[in-house]
Amino acid sequence: MIKVGVVGGTGYTGVELLRLLAAHPQVALQVITSRADAGTLVSQMFPSLRGYVDMPFTHPDQAHLEQCDLVFFATPHGIAMQQARVLLDAGVKVIDLSADFRLRDIAIWEKWYGMSHACPDLVAEAVYGLPEVNREQIKTARLVANPGCYPTAVQLGFIPLLEAGVIEPAGLIADAKSGVSGAGRKTEMANLFSEAADNFKAYGVDGHRHLPEISQGLAHVLGGKVGLTFVPHLTPMIRGIHATLYGKLTRKIDLQALFEQRYANEPFVDVMPTGSLPETRSVRGANHCRIAVHKPQGGDTVVILSVIDNLVKGAAGQAVQNMNIMFGLPEATALNNVPLLP
Amino acid sequence: MIKVGVVGGTGYTGVELLRLLAAHPQVALQVITSRADAGTLVSQMFPSLRGYVDMPFTHPDQAHLEQCDLVFFATPHGIAMQQARVLLDAGVKVIDLSADFRLRDIAIWEKWYGMSHACPDLVAEAVYGLPEVNREQIKTARLVANPGCYPTAVQLGFIPLLEAGVIEPAGLIADAKSGVSGAGRKTEMANLFSEAADNFKAYGVDGHRHLPEISQGLAHVLGGKVGLTFVPHLTPMIRGIHATLYGKLTRKIDLQALFEQRYANEPFVDVMPTGSLPETRSVRGANHCRIAVHKPQGGDTVVILSVIDNLVKGAAGQAVQNMNIMFGLPEATALNNVPLLP
Amino acid sequence: MIKVGVVGGTGYTGVELLRLLAAHPQVALQVITSRADAGTLVSQMFPSLRGYVDMPFTHPDQAHLEQCDLVFFATPHGIAMQQARVLLDAGVKVIDLSADFRLRDIAIWEKWYGMSHACPDLVAEAVYGLPEVNREQIKTARLVANPGCYPTAVQLGFIPLLEAGVIEPAGLIADAKSGVSGAGRKTEMANLFSEAADNFKAYGVDGHRHLPEISQGLAHVLGGKVGLTFVPHLTPMIRGIHATLYGKLTRKIDLQALFEQRYANEPFVDVMPTGSLPETRSVRGANHCRIAVHKPQGGDTVVILSVIDNLVKGAAGQAVQNMNIMFGLPEATALNNVPLLP
């Protein structure tokens, strides 16, 4: 059994992580921390966990995280980078669901996140936890930077095209739509039901923190710079990301075969049949990314549709997938739940 | 392994049944029938099942249901009663998720469902599949009438009070609210998104088919007639039933203790702590019924709040629970998935 | 032209009041105050008002409200009672959309609102602004206490029955459902989209501030005490209240005729034809209350369905209706907009 600790269990990625870990046959949940809610039963805050998670939140100071085999950080940005070193030094593996270790260029990180980075050397060591790209490195990683939700959906859609060198890397467009849970369990005006329901809007058009993360990932697989316009939108649903990706083809190729071959052995990337229109609900609650490839009107613009559940493949599910890889377990352990439809 | 057939797999109870059966370790899914969609891959209609259910719908005439150990009917009313006898005669057990075998009084059934009943004798044999009341009979049943969604939520809320004889049985009120999936996967105007979203309404105030079913069940546990006013409402969510139940107390009693004791050994009825306000999402995708007991302002009116997922404890989950009981399996097999929140 | 000031224009009742006042031919909007947002253009916060309301929020200290003919308070509880006297002394009429002047019993008010009342004598003077009951007093009022949203929907449903003396006043039940905007534009966890969407729950079962307000109003028309159980629920829509009301009839009566006669001359109460099932969307954005009367199964329980838009007839619209009455204008001025459906 893997002794697991969760730092910051009161947000949406936190409760989703607990949902998945509660059903994991190899996990012994040791401690779930919360500074503000220490002492409260986790299942009092989240009655969905009644009967599954019966412990209270523990104050970080009493958490004894160093006794765990693995600690997940489901915290706001800036926390994990303060605490990771002590844990790693104690031999504890760390998966950080926040952005602290995602950007390799410290200056870029500091610009987008508005604070000084506490441990640049750990950034260098951290492995970006996108198994479809970095599975081998994840196996032996001590510290995994779990990807963001938009970056997961967008990268998985563009990767086959960039690896194959069949699109112009300078004019990529990612028009992405997210459910409101992507904004976190934060009491901000824009996240209110009466603000977000029956409404649709773009945000972060002039700059979103996931832009440098996506650009870095795409540049990595391309082996060169990409030019990306990324426009995220808020859509009135709870879970789900739908990324609509546009690129200009530079040569003829069987796009369907390209994608099917690239992801043939990936347990969580589903290349749908030609002509498919993936719906976000087809992955609700599940770790799958479903992708469809289109070339409208026979032109040279390729349109990729990529959907994930932002809280699963876009956060907690991918974190469990990384854990499974790091501990040598079958990769789909505790991740085989069928999506909830309708 | 239990060889299972599903008749009518294209509705919401059908796809939900498939979600649960696909994860059931003792079930070998043999056949899923659909007259209209025979030949279509089940996962083409419901992409959420890709990788989990890989067979096509089979035309009823080619289904060979008699080779199954158990057949579920997830069909409109009037189908199961036509086909149950042949299956039972062939030694196949039957769980009917429709209403064909729920009402013991044939005349009442025929009045509310507007057709002649095809096999009144099987009605007499059928066991009403509410495990919290009829577990022993279900164990040996050949034919189980799976309860309706409203009847499950309402009965579980009233039963302890009626069994204990602490409320006036003549003036019961059940004000129930259902998500739209309760209306089925039917192309009716009222079920359109643009009709049902951002809207709330009552329906069936002057008579709903679940009224006689609830009355029958409550009369059964009381051992006498009940007077019930049942008002169902449509609320703009996909899944979930919230029943708000009102009764007049006839004597002082520790209501919380009454409910806790009644359901102490029930795996799927969760009596929440005093003062709780159960939310439908706390059971989303799960087989639980969560109940809270209130006595507002210290008066003599008791208010019971009872929530279920109409497609799980209110349909497919309860059907699997009944199957587990009928086949001597641990009752929670394949029903231990944690609710999806948010 | 009536010179109008609005105190507290940043909440939902505030912006709704501005929507209605902007279209009012007899209103000259003088000032809209906000302590936190002084200087910000109103239309920057609410782009829906671009082109209709072109002034900034004014700090309360610079508002010169005493130069208005009428001031609306769309503020949290406890503000209007601090400021009303000065305005009244300056000859300004006041309509308070908060609860400060709704409860005539100061002790009850202080118990439910948790503070000392600043001006009990004004409570005695204030007229409860339900035109269907108090139209004559409103005409000459200096200070109107605009009713709460639930109280409006519930009272209009029960009034004809209580006035006619045809139901038992001791066992009234009001099962009410509200859209989330009823909770105000407040950054509280329960109001987040990801908490409130696709979810249904009761709240305030053991005591809600609108209970004493409803009880007071019903006792007023009855001329005696009523016993009321009031259970409010949160439903995932933005606007709308649906009250389902239950009472026990004490004698035979033509209920439809009773309601039609009672409201025959009311411009904003629509008694729908027998058998109707009013939907909240049928009053979306409009000042109407639609009511349907049912007597299920021919029993002695009467079921009244009453729907309003909580922000219009339940708040801002009723306030404008009161203003029209106070200033001798046609009662429907600026309130004749057709509901928005779908």
Add this chain to the structure above:
Amino acid sequence: MIKVGVVGGTGYTGVELLRLLAAHPQVALQVITSRADAGTLVSQMFPSLRGYVDMPFTHPDQAHLEQCDLVFFATPHGIAMQQARVLLDAGVKVIDLSADFRLRDIAIWEKWYGMSHACPDLVAEAVYGLPEVNREQIKTARLVANPGCYPTAVQLGFIPLLEAGVIEPAGLIADAKSGVSGAGRKTEMANLFSEAADNFKAYGVDGHRHLPEISQGLAHVLGGKVGLTFVPHLTPMIRGIHATLYGKLTRKIDLQALFEQRYANEPFVDVMPTGSLPETRSVRGANHCRIAVHKPQGGDTVVILSVIDNLVKGAAGQAVQNMNIMFGLPEATALNNVPLLP
């Protein structure tokens, strides 16, 4: 007074048209036709119209449309082209909200709409009713082809750029999102609440009927061919279209000034301040199109955000705007209602 007839009043554009016409001071509504619902009160089908529209639906054969001054067709495609000539010959003006007269190239129309066109010569005469482009021709038109919803939002966003010649016309991308009412009041599976709620998907990626309409309109203002990739999406809200438009700039220009000047005299196009993020709810129920201009990261990709209410500026509101122009009325008559927010 303009004597107005409405053909096909049972859909969403129909009921929206009635909402607007009921409040129009110069309109005398003569007749509303429906073949299936003749005899039914309009307000029985749409209770929101109770007190505003008190006539029944009339069977087309009894409609005497030739006695009207103006007839609106709010019908499925293929109806208006059968009936327009007779009306025009009788001196009746016609505004067609369907697509029958939108595409000037008959062959293209017949390909996309799958039927033969009944009156190609009237297509030649018809004026495309986008006032921001064709106001002068609309003034004297007998027959107006009211634009589609997507085409309105997309064209208004691209027009200033194409007219100014500052983007490459070959690589335009329109990523558009629509509320479900855009699919009409049709009982199709995909439009069910339980299918469309809490879900997001693209559709029509390989070809949507609005693509040739948009291309025609953009080519018209450019004076040359455009290359457009158009991907529509279904988002879980009732009303609203959000078009996110991408183009490659060919030279430096003050984009904000360009848009402000282009639409300076347009009553219904609101160019928002730099940096704005228009929300669909900011135009809910109103005839406005709100536009914001972005140039992310200082690159050469321009991003235009354009929102409308698909049933108003995208259908019924624009039709009334066209009527006002055709009959010499102030253009905003009956279109000055403030958007409904929240």
